[in-house]
Amino acid sequence: MEKLQKIRGALIDMDGVLYDSMPGHTLAWKRMMDSLGVECDRDEFYLYEGMTGAATIDLLFKRAFGHECEPDKIKELYAIKSQNFKSLGPAKPMPGADRMLSLLAEAGFVRVLVTGSGQASLLDALQRDYPGVFGKGGMVTAHDVTHGKPDPEPYLKGAALAGLEPSECMVVENAPLGVRAGKAAGCFTVAVTTGPIAREAFEREGADMIFESMEAFADFLQEELK
Ligand code: CA
Numbered sequence: 001m002e003k004l005q006k007i008r009g010a011l012i013d014m015d016g017v018l019y020d021s022m023p024g025h026t027l028a029w030k031r032m033m034d035s036l037g038v039e040c041d042r043d044e045f046y047l048y049e050g051m052t053g054a055a056t057i058d059l060l061f062k063r064a065f066g067h068e069c070e071p072d073k074i075k076e077l078y079a080i081k082s083q084n085f086k087s088l089g090p091a092k093p094m095p096g097a098d099r100m101l102s103l104l105a106e107a108g109f110v111r112v113l114v115t116g117s118g119q120a121s122l123l124d125a126l127q128r129d130y131p132g133v134f135g136k137g138g139m140v141t142a143h144d145v146t147h148g149k150p151d152p153e154p155y156l157k158g159a160a161l162a163g164l165e166p167s168e169c170m171v172v173e174n175a176p177l178g179v180r181a182g183k184a185a186g187c188f189t190v191a192v193t194t195g196p197i198a199r200e201a202f203e204r205e206g207a208d209m210i211f212e213s214m215e216a217f218a219d220f221l222q223e224e225l226k
Contacts, residue, residue: 003188003208003209003224004170004188004224004225006167006168006188007109007168007169007170007188008108008109008110008162008164008168008169009109009110009111009112009159009162009164009168009169009170010104010109010110010111010112010169010170010171010172011112011114011155011158011159011162011169011170011171011172011182011187012101012111012112012113012114012172013050013113013114013115013171013172013173013174013175013178014113014115014117014126015049015091015115015116015117015174016049016094016174016175016192016194016195017094017097017172017173017174017192017194017214018093018094018097018101018113018126018129018130019091019092019093019094019097019125019129020091020092020093020094020095020194021091021092022046022049022174022194022195024085024088024091025045025049025085026042026043026045026046027042027084027088028081028082028084028085028088029042029045029056029081029084030042030045031084032077032080032081032084033060035080036064036077037064038060038061038064039064040060043196046175046195046196046197047176047177047197048177049116049174049175049177049178050116050148050149050150050173050175050177050178050181051116051148051149051150051177052116052142052148053074053078053081054069054071054074054078055148057069057074057077057078058074082119082121085119085121086119086121090121090125091125093129093130094194094214095213095214095215096213096214096215096216096217096218097130097214097218098130099215099218099222100172100214100217100218100221101130101133103218103221103222103225104221105133106225107221107225109170110162110163110164111133111134111138112134112138112139112140112158112161112162113126113134113138113139113140113141114139114140114154114155114157114158114171115139115140115141115142116141116142116148116149116154117141117142118141118142118143123139123141137161138161139161140154140157140158140161144157145157149175149177149178149180149181150177150178150180150181150184151181151184152181152182152184152185152186153181154181155169155171155181155182155184155185155187156185159185159187165186166185166186166187167186167187167188169187169188170187170188170189170190171185171187171188171189171190172190172192172217173189173190173191173192173207174191174192174193174194174195175195175197176191176197176201176202176204176205177205179191179202179205179206179207180205180206183205183206183207188208189206189207189208190207190208190209190210190211190217191205191207191209191210191211192210192211192212192213192214192216192217193210193211193212193213194213194214199212
């Protein structure tokens, strides 16, 4: 228990952590941007994961057209991206995530969901696939924050919801910008590399521990929390 001695809460990201949903998100982004004639690579969207939809759209608009996107147009484009994602069908729960959540509960950790997503379809799925884990008071979503990751705000709010200091919380992330947000908030930050991004990217962001899969992280918890 040495590493987790001070930890009493887990702040858990959703896409790429609880759900194997990132391939669908990157495809949905790529299709929307292709329809505008914006050149982009599907895998680059893994690097923007955690940012708000608006920030992602602005970043690609500046690169392609030299200016940000109009706010009304951003809403329209993000709705198209969300529709593209929905059309791919429900995302599958990440193998090992259920075991991770159970082990955290058995160890008495407070569990809070911290996601940049505000999509109703995914939040509904959460109640179906992980029933009773995150109540109304146990979630920080896109609707609750002004700044998306990599700003520390989502994880600071998560710690406050848990009723704990950030230093008493463990962040579980799959995205480099999410790891940056967790570290900036002052949390013990675990990276689980469930996508194509190399381990080095997470080392650069200062991840405290890195696991190659959710199963591997659950195995660690099983051993550590005995
Ligand atoms: Ca994520």
